[in-house]
Amino acid sequence: MKLGSKTITKFLAIALSATMLVGCAGGSEGGSSSSNEKPLVVGYSPFNSKFSPFFSETAYDQDVYAMTQIGLLTTDRLGQIIYNGIEGETNEYNGTEYTYYGPADIKSTENADGTVDVNIKLREDLKFSDGEPVTIDDVIFTMYALADPTYDGSSTFFALPIEGMEEYRSGMSTLYSLLVGAGRDNTDFTNWDEATQTKFWEESDKAAVALAQEIVDYCVANGYNEEGDVTGAAGNWGFEVADGATVEDFAKVILEGYGNDIVAAIGTENAGSTVDDLFPMYSADGLQTGVQTDASADNIKGIKKVNDYELDIHLTKVDAPSLYQLGISITPLHYYGEKEKYDYDNNKFGFDKGDLSHIRSVTTKPLGAGPYKFVKFENGVVNFEANENYYQGAPKTKYVNFIETTDQEKLNGIVTGTIDITDPSFSKDTAQQITDENGGTDITGDKITTSLVDNLGYGYLGIDADIVRINNEKDSDASKNLRKGLATIFALYRDVAVSSYYGEGAAVINYPISNTSWAAPQSTDADYKVAFSTDVDGNEIYTSDMDDAAKEEAALKAALGFFEAAGFTVADGKVTAAPEGFDGTGKDYAIEYEAWIPADGSGDHPSFMLLTEAKKAFEKIGVNLIIKDLSNSSELWTSLEANQVPIWCAAWGATIDPDLYQVYYSDVANGGKQPGGSNYMYGIADEELDQLIMDARASTDQAYRKTVYKACLDKIVDWATEVPVYQRQNAIIFSTERVNTDTITPDITTFYGWMNEIQNIELR
Numbered sequence: 001m002k003l004g005s006k007t008i009t010k011f012l013a014i015a016l017s018a019t020m021l022v023g024c025a026g027g028s029e030g031g032s033s034s035s036n037e038k039p040l041v042v043g044y045s046p047f048n049s050k051f052s053p054f055f056s057e058t059a060y061d062q063d064v065y066a067m068t069q070i071g072l073l074t075t076d077r078l079g080q081i082i083y084n085g086i087e088g089e090t091n092e093y094n095g096t097e098y099t100y101y102g103p104a105d106i107k108s109t110e111n112a113d114g115t116v117d118v119n120i121k122l123r124e125d126l127k128f129s130d131g132e133p134v135t136i137d138d139v140i141f142t143m144y145a146l147a148d149p150t151y152d153g154s155s156t157f158f159a160l161p162i163e164g165m166e167e168y169r170s171g172m173s174t175l176y177s178l179l180v181g182a183g184r185d186n187t188d189f190t191n192w193d194e195a196t197q198t199k200f201w202e203e204s205d206k207a208a209v210a211l212a213q214e215i216v217d218y219c220v221a222n223g224y225n226e227e228g229d230v231t232g233a234a235g236n237w238g239f240e241v242a243d244g245a246t247v248e249d250f251a252k253v254i255l256e257g258y259g260n261d262i263v264a265a266i267g268t269e270n271a272g273s274t275v276d277d278l279f280p281m282y283s284a285d286g287l288q289t290g291v292q293t294d295a296s297a298d299n300i301k302g303i304k305k306v307n308d309y310e311l312d313i314h315l316t317k318v319d320a321p322s323l324y325q326l327g328i329s330i331t332p333l334h335y336y337g338e339k340e341k342y343d344y345d346n347n348k349f350g351f352d353k354g355d356l357s358h359i360r361s362v363t364t365k366p367l368g369a370g371p372y373k374f375v376k377f378e379n380g381v382v383n384f385e386a387n388e389n390y391y392q393g394a395p396k397t398k399y400v401n402f403i404e405t406t407d408q409e410k411l412n413g414i415v416t417g418t419i420d421i422t423d424p425s426f427s428k429d430t431a432q433q434i435t436d437e438n439g440g441t442d443i444t445g446d447k448i449t450t451s452l453v454d455n456l457g458y459g460y461l462g463i464d465a466d467i468v469r470i471n472n473e474k475d476s477d478a479s480k481n482l483r484k485g486l487a488t489i490f491a492l493y494r495d496v497a498v499s500s501y502y503g504e505g506a507a508v509i510n511y512p513i514s515n516t517s518w519a520a521p522q523s524t525d526a527d528y529k530v531a532f533s534t535d536v537d538g539n540e541i542y543t544s545d546m547d548d549a550a551k552e553e554a555a556l557k558a559a560l561g562f563f564e565a566a567g568f569t570v571a572d573g574k575v576t577a578a579p580e581g582f583d584g585t586g587k588d589y590a591i592e593y594e595a596w597i598p599a600d601g602s603g604d605h606p607s608f609m610l611l612t613e614a615k616k617a618f619e620k621i622g623v624n625l626i627i628k629d630l631s632n633s634s635e636l637w638t639s640l641e642a643n644q645v646p647i648w649c650a651a652w653g654a655t656i657d658p659d660l661y662q663v664y665y666s667d668v669a670n671g672g673k674q675p676g677g678s679n680y681m682y683g684i685a686d687e688e689l690d691q692l693i694m695d696a697r698a699s700t701d702q703a704y705r706k707t708v709y710k711a712c713l714d715k716i717v718d719w720a721t722e723v724p725v726y727q728r729q730n731a732i733i734f735s736t737e738r739v740n741t742d743t744i745t746p747d748i749t750t751f752y753g754w755m756n757e758i759q760n761i762e763l764r
Contacts, residue, residue, distance in 0.1 A: 038763050039399035040739075043410045043422030047402075048274075049377060052363040053329035054145060054336070054356075055153045063755070064382050064402060065329075068129065069368035070391070072120065072139060073327035074102030078518075079656040079751035081106065081323060086123050094747050101392060103134070103330065103369075108323060110700070115163075116315040118326065124309050127389040128332045129373040135308045137342060141333040143303060144349035145359055150174045150290040160322050163314045164301030171296030172354050176287035180261050191291050200281065204262040207279040208251035211266055214278075216247060218271035224631060236631075237269065238638030257642075269634065283360070290354020298347040305344050318698050320705065321657040335367045371395050371759045380404035395759040396743070411733070414448055420738050420763070421754070426452070426731035428503030434733065449734040449741050451748045454516045454727055457653040458509055459606055461490050461595075461723040465683035467646040468593065470566060471581030474683050475719075478566045478579070481536060483720035485562030486593070486623075486647070488541070489614050490723045491532040492555040497610035498726045506606070506728040511713045515727040516750040518702065519658035519709040527710070531717060531724055536561040556621050563591070563623075574622035584646070589624040595647040596639070601631030607649040607725055640681055649725075652677075656751060658705075660712055665693050682721040689715045740764050 044063070050056045051064040074082040077093040085102025092098075103126055107119040126134035146157035147165060149172040158169060173181075178191060179200050186197060212230075219225040219233035226232070234241045234250045241253050258265040263282055266275045275282050282288065302314035315322060333342055336359050337350030351358060366374045372384035372395065382402040386395040405413055405422070411430065413419030415437055424430055431443055438445025443452075463483050465474035473479055494508045510531040513520045521528050533541050535558040542551055556573075564570045567579030568590060575590045586592025599605035603612075608629070615625040625647075630636055639645050652663065666678040668687045678684040689712060696708040716722060732754055734744060745757040754761075 037398055039401045040397045040761065040763060041401050041403060041418065041420045043405045043413050043419040044382075044402045045407065046380075046404045047377065047382065049364050051366045051374065051377070051382075052153075052359075053142075053331050053366065053368070054151075054155070054359055055363050057154060064374070064377075065366040065368075066370065066755070067372040067384055067400070067758070068366040068370045068374050068387075069329040069331070070103050070126070070134075070370055071327050072104055072330055073106060073324070074100055074104075075327075075656065075751055076100050077747055077749040077752040083107065086121070093749070096747065098747075103391065106323070106326075110318055114317055116318055116322075118313040118315065118323070119306075120311045120313070120326075122309040122330075123391065126330075126369055126391055128335075128369045129367060129387040129389055130332075130335075131389060132332060132334055134330060134332075134369055136305060136311050137308070137344065138330055138333045139311060139328075140303065140305060140344065141337045141342060141350040142328055142331045144300070145331075145336070145351065145356060146328060147300060148290070148351075148353065148356055149296075150288055150354050150356055152288070155328065157325060157328060160325055161316045161319050162300060162302040163316050164297055164299070164303075167297040168300045169296070171294035172290040172292050174288055174354075175291050176263065176282065178291055178293070179287070180259070183260070191293070196285075199285075200287075203279060203281040204255070204260065205251070207262050207266065208255045209248055210278045211262075211269060211273070212247045212250040212254055214271045214273055215269065216250070219632070222631075236635060238635040238642070257638075269638070286357075288360070289357070292354070299349075318700060320697050320700050321655075321659045321661075324655070324657050329368060332367060332369075336362060372400060390759060392759055396762045400758075414733055414735050417735070417738070420735050421732065423730065423732050426505045426729055427501060428505065430731070431503055431505060444736075446736055449736045449739070449744070451732045451734075451744075451754065452505070452729045453732075453748055453750045453753075454514070455730045456514060456516055456655070456750050457651055458512075458514045458724065459506075459649070459651045459726040459728065460512060461487075461607060461610070461725055462645075462648050462650065462681060463487065463721050463723070464643065464646055464681065465719060465721050466643055467683075468584060469683075470579060475685060480718065480720055481562045481566035482568075482591075484532065484536075485559040485566065487532045487720045487723050488555055488559045488562065489617050490610060491530075492551060492617070493610045493613040494723075494725050496613065497607055500609055501606040502726070502728060505731075506726045509724045509727045512716050512722045512724050513658060513660075513709070513713060514652075514654040517654065517658040519706050521710055521713065532720070534558075536565045552617060556617060560621055573620075576622065586624050589622060591622075592624040592626065593646045594626045594628050595649070596628045596630060596636050596645050597649040598630045598633035598636050601629050603629060605649060606728070610725065611649070643680065658709060659697060660693050660709065661697065664712065664716060665690055682719070684716070684719050684721055686715060686719070738764055 044060050047060050047064065048058055050061045053065050053069055056062045056065055074085045076082060076091045082089045082100045082102050083106045086105050088099045088101045090097050090099045103123055105121045109117045111117065122134065122136055128134060143157065145151065146155050147168060149169045151158060158165065175192060179197060184201050215237050216230055216233040219236050220227050224236050230245050230247055230250050231241055231243055239253050241250050254265050254269060255262065262279055263275050266278050304312040306312055333339060333350045338358055341348050341352065342350040371387055371390045373387050375383040375385050380403060384400040386398045388394045407425050410422040410424040411433060414422060434443045434448050434450055437447045443450040463486065468483050469479040470476065470482055498506050498508050509515055511521050535541055541554050541558045546554065560570050563575050568575050569577035578585045578590045584591055584593055595611050597605050597608060597611060599608045611627050615627060618625045636648060663677040664684060665676055666685045667673050668685050668690055672679050672685055692708055692712045696705045699705055734741060740762040743760050743762045745754045748754055
């Protein structure tokens, strides 16, 4: 469901498989067989049943398949790659030495010509949970599936600079994409017949109507609109239709908005249904199958089998995030593929190129070499059984159940005994409830044990430079000063807002990067600055002896200085007139903008207080901030894509490697074609920033990369399109009474969760 469930991570590449983080690393080799027959119960948010290493979409589904898989790479508690997984590698964390084991050894060599050779060597004693041996053929099969021209899952393995990857993927497109691209009036039936085309558009239109009706029904059922109010429902969902519009009219607008791509429309706009629900033709009629339209290579030249347990990969350039992206699951060829279609020497890799139908057919039933075997999913419960063949020893607890529950019921489930482990949203109120259950002592006590780690991501306030600008010049000093004036006031209220919502469960950040990253600037750094704390002349706005009232007065004065430098008329402490070429003026204000926030229509959002306090402050200097509290968060995402939101509050997800490409690279040299955050959200267009991002990617020297990324972050702050707000913490809570806390993964971190050593966990 789109409402309230989508996060702004759409353009962040998944840099590694979930199995790199879950169930594949840490602990010690060996271990006794399963002895505890009582199931360990873990509370989860609802699943989508896509328990596939290839096609999962949510973190919850990823955790299900990760229980059954091992990843090609292993990482430690700091997110660093373990290169010697077979014999084990010992690294220190928090004063303790830990030895990490993995299924493979990895060797990466940078060559004089700028290319990179990666050698991967598997352990020779690995087995899948069904007893079949794991070989390098399983790895090769997995890589070719992820590199297939028709692959449409979340992995970005196909984007790696592997020699021959582009040649292998060229010359083929899915039947679906070809039909959409050809349009309704196509008369060329070289690759399909007229009957197929006619049916395709009939079914697309039917699906669009069903989608539109679902949205209307959802809005009515939840009290957003009256029965039959299609226009209102469409508006609440981020679409504009004429007064008195019908569901059919709404459907046409949806389809047009997505270029007649009904699959993309359903995937983004649904109110609960899936593509299979509304457009069954997509799976049933071979629309996902590839159609050869031009010449393409028979294999990927840079992937070379050495022997049954060894593989070489040749990368055409140094690309720092690439090694992490090799962290794919090692999936069984005999299960996900078709063994009779595998013949490496004759360019057969376990399936017909362009046809992933067999892999898709087992999406709901994962199988691998991980610590647990998937048994079934029914009535909201995923059942697992210990894998006796797990290479780090059979898990101590034989059965594990993942059960669906609401976030509101997660903590209660621990208290009442129906759940042993879960992850409630952690706020000031949640912390107090946990403390109360522990007798008022702490968040860890005789009832509940709490583990807090920084979330791999951060909260921010965004400002679109394509909207908040002067004279249509988003990169001018005047436009930047306009945005800096706004950002100065927003930044002032971060502390009170974050403290009020999270208590000690979050901290204010000053750079647009997660504090979990090694590239994040630290307060002890010589050039560290608090975001938007200097005036237009570069002077510090605040002094250490200022109280809250004095800080507000100083911030307002600084904001007026920025506005005046941007060309606005300032008189008697207020903005009284706008310069020519400015279109952000309201009826009674020289500056007026909307700030959108998905706070459920009730102000339930970490940054809501920030906006309300800023609104009051802006009013004092003649600026009007209109807060748009969205009961339907989908309106934000669709409107952002349509470039209709001047200011908004949201959060970014992140990856282990701090690559800024997907979010801030604007591809100015090629007309801004990179579809990342810079283009469809922030409007940044900066060739120097683009070059810095690429320079950082082209090196594996972490010290150098950190210096370059600091320069990138300073440029982003100078654009004033993003106000960093908070780094929150995630909570995992355990029942102290039912879980043997001595067996929980020690020193849990952002990059090394409790599931990394799930094979050691025991119940009391």
